[in-house]
Amino acid sequence: MDEDKIDKIIEEHRTDKSELIPILQDVQAEYNWLPQDTLRYIAKRLQVPLTDVFGIATFYKSFSLKPRGKHLVRVCLGTACHVRGGPRILETAERILGIKTGETTEDYKFTLESVNCLGCCALGPVMVVDNEYYGKLPPTKVEKVLHKYGYTSLSSGKGGET
Amino acid sequence: MNRRKIKSPSDLEKLRQEILAKRDPKKPRIAICAGTGCLALGARKVITTFKEELKKRGLENEVEIRETGCPGFCEKGTIVVIYPEGIYYLQVQPGDVPEIVEKTLVEKKHVERLLYTDPTTNEKAIHEDEIPFYKHQMRLLIGNNIKVDPKNIDDYIALGGYRALAKALPEMTPEEVIEEVKRANLRGRGGGGFPAGRKWETTRNAPGEPKYVIVNCDEGDPGAFMNRALMEGNPHSVIEGLIIGAYAIGSHEGFIYVRDEYPLAVENTGIALEQAREYGLLGRDIMGSGFDFDVKIFRGAGAFISGESSALMSSLEGKVGAPKPKYVHTSIKGLWNKPSNLNNVETWANIPLIINKGARWFTSIGTEGSKGTKIFALVGKVNNTGLVEVPFGITLREIIYNIGGGIPNNKKFKAVQTGGPSGGCIPERFIDTAVDFDELTKLGSMMGSGGMIVMDEDTCMVDVARYFIDFLVDESCGRCVPCREGLERMSEILNDICEGRGKEGDIELLEELSEVMKDTSMCGLGRTAPNPVLTTIHYFRDEYDAHIKEKKCPAHVCKALIEYYIDAEKCTGCLACLKACPEGAIAGEKERVHVINREKCSKCGICYDTCKFGAVIIS
Numbered sequence: 075m076d077e078d079k080i081d082k083i084i085e086e087h088r089t090d091k092s093e094l095i096p097i098l099q100d101v102q103a104e105y106n107w108l109p110q111d112t113l114r115y116i117a118k119r120l121q122v123p124l125t126d127v128f129g130i131a132t133f134y135k136s137f138s139l140k141p142r143g144k145h146l147v148r149v150c151l152g153t154a155c156h157v158r159g160g161p162r163i164l165e166t167a168e169r170i171l172g173i174k175t176g177e178t179t180e181d182y183k184f185t186l187e188s189v190n191c192l193g194c195c196a197l198g199p200v201m202v203v204d205n206e207y208y209g210k211l212p213p214t215k216v217e218k219v220l221h222k223y224g225y226t227s228l229s230s231g232k233g234g235e236t
Numbered sequence: 237m238n239r240r241k242i243k244s245p246s247d248l249e250k251l252r253q254e255i256l257a258k259r260d261p262k263k264p265r266i267a268i269c270a271g272t273g274c275l276a277l278g279a280r281k282v283i284t285t286f287k288e289e290l291k292k293r294g295l296e297n298e299v300e301i302r303e304t305g306c307p308g309f310c311e312k313g314t315i316v317v318i319y320p321e322g323i324y325y326l327q328v329q330p331g332d333v334p335e336i337v338e339k340t341l342v343e344k345k346h347v348e349r350l351l352y353t354d355p356t357t358n359e360k361a362i363h364e365d366e367i368p369f370y371k372h373q374m375r376l377l378i379g380n381n382i383k384v385d386p387k388n389i390d391d392y393i394a395l396g397g398y399r400a401l402a403k404a405l406p407e408m409t410p411e412e413v414i415e416e417v418k419r420a421n422l423r424g425r426g427g428g429g430f431p432a433g434r435k436w437e438t439t440r441n442a443p444g445e446p447k448y449v450i451v452n453c454d455e456g457d458p459g460a461f462m463n464r465a466l467m468e469g470n471p472h473s474v475i476e477g478l479i480i481g482a483y484a485i486g487s488h489e490g491f492i493y494v495r496d497e498y499p500l501a502v503e504n505t506g507i508a509l510e511q512a513r514e515y516g517l518l519g520r521d522i523m524g525s526g527f528d529f530d531v532k533i534f535r536g537a538g539a540f541i542s543g544e545s546s547a548l549m550s551s552l553e554g555k556v557g558a559p560k561p562k563y564v565h566t567s568i569k570g571l572w573n574k575p576s577n578l579n580n581v582e583t584w585a586n587i588p589l590i591i592n593k594g595a596r597w598f599t600s601i602g603t604e605g606s607k608g609t610k611i612f613a614l615v616g617k618v619n620n621t622g623l624v625e626v627p628f629g630i631t632l633r634e635i636i637y638n639i640g641g642g643i644p645n646n647k648k649f650k651a652v653q654t655g656g657p658s659g660g661c662i663p664e665r666f667i668d669t670a671v672d673f674d675e676l677t678k679l680g681s682m683m684g685s686g687g688m689i690v691m692d693e694d695t696c697m698v699d700v701a702r703y704f705i706d707f708l709v710d711e712s713c714g715r716c717v718p719c720r721e722g723l724e725r726m727s728e729i730l731n732d733i734c735e736g737r738g739k740e741g742d743i744e745l746l747e748e749l750s751e752v753m754k755d756t757s758m759c760g761l762g763r764t765a766p767n768p769v770l771t772t773i774h775y776f777r778d779e780y781d782a783h784i785k786e787k788k789c790p791a792h793v794c795k796a797l798i799e800y801y802i803d804a805e806k807c808t809g810c811l812a813c814l815k816a817c818p819e820g821a822i823a824g825e826k827e828r829v830h831v832i833n834r835e836k837c838s839k840c841g842i843c844y845d846t847c848k849f850g851a852v853i854i855s
Contacts, residue, residue: 092554095537099496126555133556133713134537136496152458153653153689154615156703162841169818169840190540190707192497193461194273195613195687196310196621205499207276213842214816 075111079104084119091122094130098137107138143178143185145223147171148202152191155198159213163199164188166213170220183224241516244524245402248393251515255394264299264341265319267382271306271469272461272500273622274313278329282314285333299341302391305381305469308623309369312352317382322363325350355619355641369620372638374601374609374627377585378462381469386504389511392472398517400588404480405525408591413484414440417587419595421607426452426543426580427658427684428760429606429673435577439567440485442575447487450552450571450578451478453494453501454536454543457656458707459687462611463581465623467494468501470585471508475531477587479522482529485577490531493548496538505533540711544759545578546570547713558713559759580685582611602628606672610686614640617647617692624688628672632662635671636690647692651775655684657704657711658764660771661697680771682764696793697776698783702730704768712761719762722753726769735796738784743773792854795839799855802843804829806851813843813852 083100087093097120101112108131117124131137149155149164164186168174171184178185194200197209201219208219217225242248268274268283283303290296307315312326318340325336328350339345352361354368361367364382384391392398404413418433439447451474455463466474478490492509494502509531512518520528534552541547542557549571551557570576586608590598599607606628612635614624619641626635632652636642643649651661660681662669669675673683691700705726714720726749729742750766757763773780782788789797802813802822809827821837824830832843844852 090554092552094554095551096535099535099537129556130537130554133558134496134539134542136538151707153656153687153703154459154613154621156458157616157689157691157695157700165840166818166842189497190711191456191458191460192272193455193464193495194276194310195459195461195615196273196623197276197313198615200276207272209273209276212845213840214845 075109075115077115080112080115080119084116091120091126094120094122094127095134098127098131102137107141110139141178141182143182145184145203146187147184147220148187148189148192149175150190150192150194150198150200150202151188152195152198154195155191155200158198160199162213163201163211163216166216167201167220170217170225184220239511239514242523243516245406248398248402248523252393252396255390259394262320265302266299266336266341267302267304267317267319269306269313269315269382270303271310271381271465272498273306273310274315275500277313279314281330282316282328282333285330286337289333289337293337293342295337295341302385303387304384305386306378306465306623307364307382308375308378308465308625309367309620310622311620312622315382316350317364324352324362324364324367326352368641369622369624369639372630372634373625375625376589376609377473377582378465378469378611378623378625380473381465384470384472386469386471387507389472389508389515392470396592397472397588398476400591401476401479401517402523404483404591405523405527410440410484410486413480413591416595417484417590420590420598421595421605422583422586422590422598423606423673424580425582425586425610425685427457427655427682429683432579432583435567435579436481436485438565439487439575439577442568444569444574446489446574447485448571448574448576449478449482449485449487449490450548450576451490451492451581451584452543452545452548452578453492453498453505453581454548455495455498455581455685456540456543456711457658457685457687459615459653459689460613460656460685462613462623462686464495464498464501465611466581466585467492468498468504471501471505472512473585473588474581475505475508475512475518477584478531479517479529480587480591481577481579481584483525483527487577488528488530490529491534491552491571492531493534493536493542493552496536502533502535509533540707541713541759541761544761546759548578549576556713558715559761561758582686603670603672605674610671610683612686612688614688614690616653616689617643617695618690619644626671629670631668631670633667635688636667640690643690643692647694649690650693650695651691651697653681653689653691653700653768654687655682655764655767656687657708658682658760658767659684659687660767661691661700661775662771663775680767680774682767694791694793696734696789696791697772697779698730698733698789699791699793701769701772702727702734705730705765708761708765712765716756716758716762718753718756719758719765722749722757722762723765725749726766730769733780733783734789734794736783736787736794738780738787740784742784743777743780746773798839799834800832800837800839800841800843801853801855802830802832803851803853806849808849808851810849812848813846816842816846818842 316325316328422432423429547557547559814822
């Protein structure tokens, strides 16, 4: 952990418990996940119990306590995507990457997550890789999209859970 | 940019005249939707291609390009509108750009194939108001989205923006503003439908300072995205409403809570707040009225339940965003235990309209108990998906058929789901119901935030109920027993039914659990969670029976109850399904009938999608 980096993030906010969520968001933006030692350090700096910091980090879905892959693949399972075949997109992505939802490939290239609604329901089913949206996606095109991000059959296989 | 402070209503008017004077209404303008939906369809590339093409032809100073908010017709994105004529081009691809520039901007002709074509008459529609999707709408709130660049406050001001604020601050007392909103009978658009004016009054009269005003843009209902479209497409309409509300309530500090999944809304709102501050529309002594107010933006961190008012306030306090029992309303004791008024994005966006045009005008639109318009997200199995703004009182049929263009692929309409996970499924026989808060509640559903998911004969209603319950199992905060345990048990029963393990008595057990949850859960999530189950049981009991007694899924959705096979008469032996099958479960040779090995088949359905001859059958 780079204490200076965390200090800089905390200084951009007030050293106040109410800023805990924005601080964790910025730390996660820096590391792509929330390493445990950063949580301990933030708890100490803000003088809040570590349980509160863990409470926040585990309650909200956007935080991850495990390292995530280079590319974050999210498949929307909102209602509109559900009725238009979102679950099949997710199954296809699971099969191609060889991991379950919430897991990361062994080479840390891809993390696969589901999301409850991305708000582009008119384009369902939708898959998002990093911040690129792929709408009206048939299951047969999932592999092609993943190839764009450097998927090869070597990427598949289980790594850590997020 | 250096912006001069607006110190009085006449300053605002002067600024508006200056902005308009600098703009030539005859100058060609290309408006391109840069909302999340169109961006997902490749709008960014369309925008850069237009820029390159204009530069190549030396037209970059002759033609303005405006990246706008979402006009709602997401099905047909990327949407490009050419002004001053208002020519509406749909499904524009980067490759179409040179032709649009050449034909429309230079030769002043239409590119016929990019215009809307009526599927039955083949007639072309050139302008927005000729396209059936728009023609039957009343677009008071989202109508301006295609006209403004959300990153430029001047666009909003040019259209008369902040005029309501300029009217309210000097001419009306806070009480008069509240009275006007009460007379307008504006009901909360976030789901509950509580009268906004009464909520404002309670907060104003509640003891304690400071008071807070909050915009709820934690739009978590799956299938709803009108808040996203307003917040990212025309943020100043929401901010103006919020400032007026703050003045009426006596608040000097506001928050806009935006869902983490909406990065563009966060970005555009941040820019909008900064520009409003530069003009002095936020900050100290707004327009010389002596009223001080400022707003902070807060990014959610991904929790559906945090959209509930007390939970959202906990989240703002930096805590776990779980609801609290509301013995005392948040309007009396909310954020940091101070009086706090929270309204939905769409509710706030209605305020400038009410102040500008008056409560009498507002109440002339809608039904007895529901006034004004409502934006619905019309999605699912419907031809024209997108955002639809209609007056209350319009029927479901008008929305789904006249605006939505009916059901794709000649399938049969089965039901429409409204109100998100708290709502219910309304069957075909109620399609002529006039939509408003009270009518939807009578049918066992609710308005909710305005999601409207159309379902056809291929949608399994038991699977839909299971979907919502599984969604809520994930999203329940787990604090109260009826919701936490009730949802888990319901999920088990519904999953059993969908997987062929349903048994007699399951339906009755679901109903009993539902009653307990409705009566005893702590917050709205648990109290309304049984709605999708109860309405599907009530209206589609035969589908439950088919799953439980006959172990059949009539819609062919529940995997455990279906099998794929190949119809020997239709199969041409083209090898397409065989090659596509990820499990290697299909055997056959070229021009010989293929066969699916049931042992290996994972029922992914890829063969069904791949076959061009309709030879893959689900039984």
